[in-house]
Amino acid sequence: MMLRDHAIRYGFIVLLVGLIAYFAVAADGFVSPQSAVFIFQSVAITGVLALGVTATLVVGGFDLSIGSVATSAMMAASYAMVVLEQNAIVAVIACLVIGVIVGLINGWLIVYMRVPDLLATLGMMFLLLGLQRIPTEGRSIATGMTMPDGSVANGKFSEAFLALGRHRIDFFIPNLIPVSVVVLVVLAVLIWFFLEYTRFGRMMYAVGSNERAAELAGAPVKAYKIWAYVISGVFASIGGILLAARLGRGDIASGNNLLLDAVAAALIGYAVLGAAKPNAFGTAVGAVFVGVLLQGLTMMNAPYYTQDFVKGAVLVVALVFTFALSGRGKR
Amino acid sequence: MMLRDHAIRYGFIVLLVGLIAYFAVAADGFVSPQSAVFIFQSVAITGVLALGVTATLVVGGFDLSIGSVATSAMMAASYAMVVLEQNAIVAVIACLVIGVIVGLINGWLIVYMRVPDLLATLGMMFLLLGLQRIPTEGRSIATGMTMPDGSVANGKFSEAFLALGRHRIDFFIPNLIPVSVVVLVVLAVLIWFFLEYTRFGRMMYAVGSNERAAELAGAPVKAYKIWAYVISGVFASIGGILLAARLGRGDIASGNNLLLDAVAAALIGYAVLGAAKPNAFGTAVGAVFVGVLLQGLTMMNAPYYTQDFVKGAVLVVALVFTFALSGRGKR
Amino acid sequence: MGADAVFRVEGLRKSFGQNEVLGGISLELHSGEVTVLMGANGAGKSTLVKIVSGVYSHGAGSMQLAGKAFDPQTPAEAIRAGVVTVHQNINDGVVADLDVATNLTLDRLSGKGASMLFKPRNVRREARAVADRMGLTIDLKARVADLALADRQMVAIARAMAHEPKVLILDEPTSSLSSAEADRLFSLIDRLRGHGVAILYISHRMSDIRRLADRIVSMRDGVISGAFDKKPLDYEGAVNAMLGRKIHLDRVVARSSARAVFTAEALRIAHGAKPISMTLGTGEVVAITGLVGVGKTALAETLFGVRRPLAGTMHMDGKPYAPGSAREAIAAGVFLVAKDRAASGIVGDFNIERNISLPFLKRMSGFGVIKKRAERAVARRQIDELGIVCRSEKDELSALSGGNQQKVMVARWMSQASRLFILDEPFQGVDISARRDIAAKLRASADGRATLIFVTEIDEALETADRILVMSEQTIVGEHRNADIDLDRLLAEVAGGPLNSAP
Amino acid sequence: ADRPAPFDKPGVKIALVRYLSTGDFFQAYLSGVEAQAKALGVDLRVLDSRQDAALQADMVDQAIALGVQGIIIQHGLTESMKDAAQRAVDAGIKVVAFDVNVENPKIPQIEQSDKDLAKLALEQAVKDNGESWKAGYVYVAGIAPLDRRNETWVDVKKKFSGISEVAMFGTLDNPIANSVANQARSVLQAHPDIKVMFAPYDEFAKGVKIAVDEAGLNKGIKIYSADISTSDIAAMREPDSAWAATAATNPAVVGQVSVRALAQLLAGEDPGHNVIVPPTLITQKELIDKDIKNMEDLSARLPQFAHADVAMPAWMPNPNAK
Numbered sequence A, B: 001m002m003l004r005d006h007a008i009r010y011g012f013i014v015l016l017v018g019l020i021a022y023f024a025v026a027a028d029g030f031v032s033p034q035s036a037v038f039i040f041q042s043v044a045i046t047g048v049l050a051l052g053v054t055a056t057l058v059v060g061g062f063d064l065s066i067g068s069v070a071t072s073a074m075m076a077a078s079y080a081m082v083v084l085e086q087n088a089i090v091a092v093i094a095c096l097v098i099g100v101i102v103g104l105i106n107g108w109l110i111v112y113m114r115v116p117d118l119l120a121t122l123g124m125m126f127l128l129l130g131l132q133r134i135p136t137e138g139r140s141i142a143t144g145m146t147m148p149d150g151s152v153a154n155g156k157f158s159e160a161f162l163a164l165g166r167h168r169i170d171f172f173i174p175n176l177i178p179v180s181v182v183v184l185v186v187l188a189v190l191i192w193f194f195l196e197y198t199r200f201g202r203m204m205y206a207v208g209s210n211e212r213a214a215e216l217a218g219a220p221v222k223a224y225k226i227w228a229y230v231i232s233g234v235f236a237s238i239g240g241i242l243l244a245a246r247l248g249r250g251d252i253a254s255g256n257n258l259l260l261d262a263v264a265a266a267l268i269g270y271a272v273l274g275a276a277k278p279n280a281f282g283t284a285v286g287a288v289f290v291g292v293l294l295q296g297l298t299m300m301n302a303p304y305y306t307q308d309f310v311k312g313a314v315l316v317v318a319l320v321f322t323f324a325l326s327g328r329g330k331r
Numbered sequence C: 001m002g003a004d005a006v007f008r009v010e011g012l013r014k015s016f017g018q019n020e021v022l023g024g025i026s027l028e029l030h031s032g033e034v035t036v037l038m039g040a041n042g043a044g045k046s047t048l049v050k051i052v053s054g055v056y057s058h059g060a061g062s063m064q065l066a067g068k069a070f071d072p073q074t075p076a077e078a079i080r081a082g083v084v085t086v087h088q089n090i091n092d093g094v095v096a097d098l099d100v101a102t103n104l105t106l107d108r109l110s111g112k113g114a115s116m117l118f119k120p121r122n123v124r125r126e127a128r129a130v131a132d133r134m135g136l137t138i139d140l141k142a143r144v145a146d147l148a149l150a151d152r153q154m155v156a157i158a159r160a161m162a163h164e165p166k167v168l169i170l171d172e173p174t175s176s177l178s179s180a181e182a183d184r185l186f187s188l189i190d191r192l193r194g195h196g197v198a199i200l201y202i203s204h205r206m207s208d209i210r211r212l213a214d215r216i217v218s219m220r221d222g223v224i225s226g227a228f229d230k231k232p233l234d235y236e237g238a239v240n241a242m243l244g245r246k247i248h249l250d251r252v253v254a255r256s257s258a259r260a261v262f263t264a265e266a267l268r269i270a271h272g273a274k275p276i277s278m279t280l281g282t283g284e285v286v287a288i289t290g291l292v293g294v295g296k297t298a299l300a301e302t303l304f305g306v307r308r309p310l311a312g313t314m315h316m317d318g319k320p321y322a323p324g325s326a327r328e329a330i331a332a333g334v335f336l337v338a339k340d341r342a343a344s345g346i347v348g349d350f351n352i353e354r355n356i357s358l359p360f361l362k363r364m365s366g367f368g369v370i371k372k373r374a375e376r377a378v379a380r381r382q383i384d385e386l387g388i389v390c391r392s393e394k395d396e397l398s399a400l401s402g403g404n405q406q407k408v409m410v411a412r413w414m415s416q417a418s419r420l421f422i423l424d425e426p427f428q429g430v431d432i433s434a435r436r437d438i439a440a441k442l443r444a445s446a447d448g449r450a451t452l453i454f455v456t457e458i459d460e461a462l463e464t465a466d467r468i469l470v471m472s473e474q475t476i477v478g479e480h481r482n483a484d485i486d487l488d489r490l491l492a493e494v495a496g497g498p499l500n501s502a503p
Numbered sequence D: 001a002d003r004p005a006p007f008d009k010p011g012v013k014i015a016l017v018r019y020l021s022t023g024d025f026f027q028a029y030l031s032g033v034e035a036q037a038k039a040l041g042v043d044l045r046v047l048d049s050r051q052d053a054a055l056q057a058d059m060v061d062q063a064i065a066l067g068v069q070g071i072i073i074q075h076g077l078t079e080s081m082k083d084a085a086q087r088a089v090d091a092g093i094k095v096v097a098f099d100v101n102v103e104n105p106k107i108p109q110i111e112q113s114d115k116d117l118a119k120l121a122l123e124q125a126v127k128d129n130g131e132s133w134k135a136g137y138v139y140v141a142g143i144a145p146l147d148r149r150n151e152t153w154v155d156v157k158k159k160f161s162g163i164s165e166v167a168m169f170g171t172l173d174n175p176i177a178n179s180v181a182n183q184a185r186s187v188l189q190a191h192p193d194i195k196v197m198f199a200p201y202d203e204f205a206k207g208v209k210i211a212v213d214e215a216g217l218n219k220g221i222k223i224y225s226a227d228i229s230t231s232d233i234a235a236m237r238e239p240d241s242a243w244a245a246t247a248a249t250n251p252a253v254v255g256q257v258s259v260r261a262l263a264q265l266l267a268g269e270d271p272g273h274n275v276i277v278p279p280t281l282i283t284q285k286e287l288i289d290k291d292i293k294n295m296e297d298l299s300a301r302l303p304q305f306a307h308a309d310v311a312m313p314a315w316m317p318n319p320n321a322k
């Protein structure tokens, strides 16, 4: 019995450690501070999105719009700097505002209009996908681009903004840790602390488990649900900022893969420490897990399709392991 | 009250009719038998997938793997004919078998391994995305292709198979109705009848609403849930067959949007006739609705990104309308 | 009384993890007999029922049905073999999103040999037949989600009864029924008994037990602690056997209160209902009783702010009180233990500790951060106070017995001081001794607040309250001090008589 | 102007049936098509299947039903477009196809010769780095233009035995540059000895450049690619940029040529079966020397990039002429 409990709690972590050990032996250069930092960097953007969607999972919802919020924020930041020739602060604020607004609309639709969550956020996803392309009529945004009216946009990505994606902070080794990784870690700690240790987080879990009971216990259920979508929207827009800073332009992209990878990370999080529920720590571990897997496989020259395959297989196996053993919900 | 009830029941249908009327006036050539057939044909594949996913929605689940099941079936059919030089029947059976197997695995994971549905099917999605590319190492399958081992595949798509995607049946006008539309209509009627008018369908709704009560009333809940995923898998594989038959090759880049479009159709179905729950009739109408919208916008020369935007906007508005008015789930 | 045991359980054991819940149960059911199973909360009654009905698997031991080995792996198998069960949790008995007709015929739809096709008209006809046998008058097309708790329970019972079972098991079927509905149920049970069905009946209500029992089996801590079949049945012995001790009856000494805490003036809770005026004072426990559906819950919810009165005003400590939400009510010191704990009270994913602290997180945190030590201390104290049977405060609620879940709900709201403490059917599924305990706790802690309990059972009111108000047709029709009560008048008021006869 | 029939009168209707539309290349292509159509005074319908090959075939039928005189098929799959294109030809409609082989002698093929693109870039790579180096290669099989460019790469590897491909990677996960950057970082970690990255698609190249910069290897590695856009120019011009050269055709020019070839057909002239728009090699040095900052500068200072004298009979209006 004890053994099984341990298997459930630590099985996934053991799997992760085993994976790292395997790659350490099999792939040259896998074990190094740079490599570790890089894994974090590669999952920084999806990780931030995944942390946001975790908040909606906690209140029993779901947010399909995160991918397109991120790409919309990226386009907005680029538009602000390149076309409107604004500075980094304006660009960042524009993104965050978009995140808040989308979150509020999602929340409003779900809470007050009672549209089911999947539906509301799917509609929002399509909407944003179109909307983000209208100002430039489907062009990517880069310095010197020709606008639909024939004029040339001469603004530039500000250095401060680009630093968000490119600057590295000294940490024992000079120029080691990129800002995006710092952002990821800070947000992860923040949301983890928020969900686990504050009464707001606790209430959000209560809302997700039994909305009516939470309401009768005095929780402003509607406000909590809307908050969750705002958190999700803001995190997605932060992901978009990091994306823009890394790419240095506003790239026409659907963001569907961002969505799927973020959801995968959040769902893998269910299996971490046998939580069997959405949780921020698990989400962060899930994101790193996917990063380790992809980094290792790429270093071993595995083609992209085997990476999808391995990602799927490991996901399924890990989860069968957790859920079948934990036996939640049955006898 | 009466008015509101009518608004809920028929609002969406009225919207659809209004849309058709608008396009009939605004877009040349929108009203014609060919145009109608074209709309059906354009949604045949997503429609079939959407009908399948409706079955999983009915039992309270979800199937994210349908898109990749469809593309896997497409690749399998192509592989069977082009590389293994088999005939159409073998190819079709191979696809259906894949659908059944994937459905069984999904169902098994969800029912017996108790992996949450989103998670299990997301894992399956990644798995299939990789798997379908392994036999050809990521190449598209077409007659004369070079295999990884350097040999040349000389098989051909059989005429009978291609007819599934291309043959048109006379209906008043010669060569009017494509086989794929017939398949869509037949499957829609079948699944509609199954869900509404057989006891199995009713029990599936019961399972979706209260699994435990259904089980205690003696329903083989596990079997029903697995069935739902098998239906979903088989429908997705039929979608894949249609896709292969229309493309005439196993194209790795096709089918990216199938999942989201199918889900959109199924979810729009919630709003049809004020059902506020998954239902086959609604799903079919939802699929046609998206088809009408895109066809109309295309005929009015709207660029692709405005189509996404309009699709999202209409979806949101239609659903707010239904759910906000119907007040389901509210005391 | 046939001596032939249709159904026999021998040496049945069951453990959840380390925790042995059934320690070798042996039991016989005879056809044409009602066997009442008594046991304190958490004794293992429902666990036994779930094993018999194929929901749980069991450890050692065996079962026999009509002489043949019986070991159902699924509920479907048990039903097919003729063992039909109405489970304790009502929400496990009905599918809320479907209509009444489908719910009444649910088992037929899933059974073997039923017609493949689902013809709404046929289903409705079958459902009508099922409903008629129970004397149900619910609209067959109504969605079960829109029904009151009692009606849902009746739907679940009616479906089970329609089966012509060999063995019928009823796990606390009357806990949310009115006495009229319970009477209907009893006469049906009589009829089935006459037809030779073996019935296992679980209840904490002595009135049910007196009315129905042919035999009584008492259970304590997972073992049989007594069996009584000599007429007349030794009810007291059975209770003592289930508790392992004698319970002593303290008569309620009615107190009266000097200072008003809460007043309602001309409150109207339903269209066409007469207004309600009342005053609740510190230190007193007031019970409001009345039949199911007379508006008790509606009144409770109005006082708690989740429902708006149509007219009238309320005051707390002399200040106007018009809560717009549960949150505002709680802030004003008004607490409610809601009815239907599964839907309205319990947070299933939370353990005991977190369930208890839920409404008071703000008071247990600094700068929004929860003080976990304080939270645990409160939970431990409450577990102790109310005698909640559990391993620790970290137990999930789903691992508790029904009665203990109810105690957690009461414990939650007793963990902090209130000004007006409302309890809607607080004794649902609570065993006799626990009921006394809770009542005693309520009375003992009543100082400094007004306590208002809503109960359908008049006995419960008599055991707990200083003052009893009677409700009928969404208003209050009578008031009694709980000392030398005129029971006839009270009963007449409950039945709705005086409203018509006396002006 | 003295234009041959049917362009002597307004009211000619043509359709552009697209398979791919998302991205700068396709946007620029469309603008070229629009510009030439406007210059010719024809009514253009755009039917966009958004990467749905089956739908694209239907859209050809739809165009036929709309009564257009000419159709440009832009990308797609041979198998799904062959029959549809034949139906259009049968209906008496003139058809040209860009970057999709519809196996029809009546249909001119407009091409931006992917093999030549790859060849130009790789020749430059050999010129810059000699005949012996370790290479990383970005490739996703199954995408037609990438497959064609791959053939050239395979040939080059055969020809120069000193060139060794130590890593092959690639993905089309959106946003592509971001996903490729992640992969390229891993590859660079595993193979720090890579000297040349061949990324024959500018999205790939952008990803590789991000990775090279992040790894701080931009002085030791050179990137060769295909395609160009304004943001690519900016990336190549960055100080110490690893992105050495790219080979590209101007998508807008390809769009113009597509319309012109179709117009020739409609006017009864023969543009030839293979209408090839020649690619241009663009090097980092050139961009800096000529101070080219965006696509306009590129067109202005590299005339061979701005305009291709392909399918350009005397009567044809030049949309670039001011």
Ligand SMILES: Nc1ncnc2c1ncn2[C@@H]1O[C@H](COP(=O)(O)OP(=O)(O)OP(=O)(O)O)[C@@H](O)[C@H]1O
Pocket (backbone or CB within 6 Å): A331, C016, C019, C021, C039, C040, C041, C042, C043, C044, C045, C046, C047, C048, C088, C389, C390, C398, C399, C400, C401, C402, C403, C404, C429, C431
């Ligand atoms: N799923 C479970 N996991 C762990 N323990 C459980 C589970 N279900 C019940 N128990 C424990 O088994 C014991 C018996 O519970 P059971 O529900 O059978 O009691 P009961 O006699 O029906 O009580 P009540 O009168 O309150 O309904 C309790 O101590 C309970 O905590």
Ligand SMILES: Nc1ncnc2c1ncn2[C@@H]1O[C@H](COP(=O)(O)OP(=O)(O)OP(=O)(O)O)[C@@H](O)[C@H]1O
Pocket (backbone or CB within 6 Å): B331, C146, C148, C149, C150, C290, C291, C292, C293, C294, C295, C296, C297, C298, C299, C339, C456
């Ligand atoms: N959501 C609702 N929709 C329609 N009628 C309702 C609703 N809720 C309650 N009612 C009706 O209002 C009346 C009062 O209901 P309420 O639940 O307050 O009764 P009660 O006396 O508390 O009964 P119980 O003993 O079941 O708690 C009943 O006739 C009930 O059927």
Ligand SMILES: [Mg+2]
Pocket (backbone or CB within 6 Å): C045, C046, C047, C088, C171, C401, C402, C403
């Ligand atoms: Mg019980």
Ligand SMILES: [Mg+2]
Pocket (backbone or CB within 6 Å): C295, C296, C297, C298, C339, C424, C425, C454
């Ligand atoms: Mg009540």
